[in-house]
Amino acid sequence: MSSLDDLYRRVIMDHYQKPKHRGHFDESEAITVNMNNPTCGDRIQIQLKIEDGKIKDARFEGDGCSISMASASMMTDAIIGMDVEEAMKLKEIFLSMVQGMDYEQDEIDLGDIEALQGVSKFPSRVKCAALAWKAMERGVRL
Ligand code: ZN
Numbered sequence: 001m002s003s004l005d006d007l008y009r010r011v012i013m014d015h016y017q018k019p020k021h022r023g024h025f026d027e028s029e030a031i032t033v034n035m036n037n038p039t040c041g042d043r044i045q046i047q048l049k050i051e052d053g054k055i056k057d058a059r060f061e062g063d064g065c066s067i068s069m070a071s072a073s074m075m076t077d078a079i080i081g082m083d084v085e086e087a088m089k090l091k092e093i094f095l096s097m098v099q100g101m102d103y104e105q106d107e108i109d110l111g112d113i114e115a116l117q118g119v120s121k122f123p124s125r126v127k128c129a130a131l132a133w134k135a136m137e138r139g140v141r142l
Contacts, residue, residue, distance in 0.1 A: 011115035015070035020077045023059045025049065030059070033139040037127045042068035046076075046135040055079050055087055055140075060132060067116070067125050072132035074113050084140050091133045098129045 042064025096103035100120035
């Protein structure tokens, strides 16, 4: 086990145990999307406040495995303050990364999200990692 794997595992567990932006907006004030991942049993709700093409704020709730919850915490943390376009680009990069495909590392600072790159070695977990991002995408398109 490399020390990089250890570092990534710590980052993931940190988001899982101390999630960021976990909570709930009044549904009249935010876009609300519920999604689940039946293969693992992960359930998630993503809420977005979008104004003038910008993601002003985001929250998530749900329960599921550490990968799905950590990913939601990282995702909400990353997209708050981004333009919708930028968030969609980050989503593409993220999905490529967890599927083990090539991605442009230099375009956006991935920050903690990079810790999930090891998921690409476990195809059954890709849906866990992708859940929050798919929900965010659906919300943006509503
Ligand atoms: Zn899962």
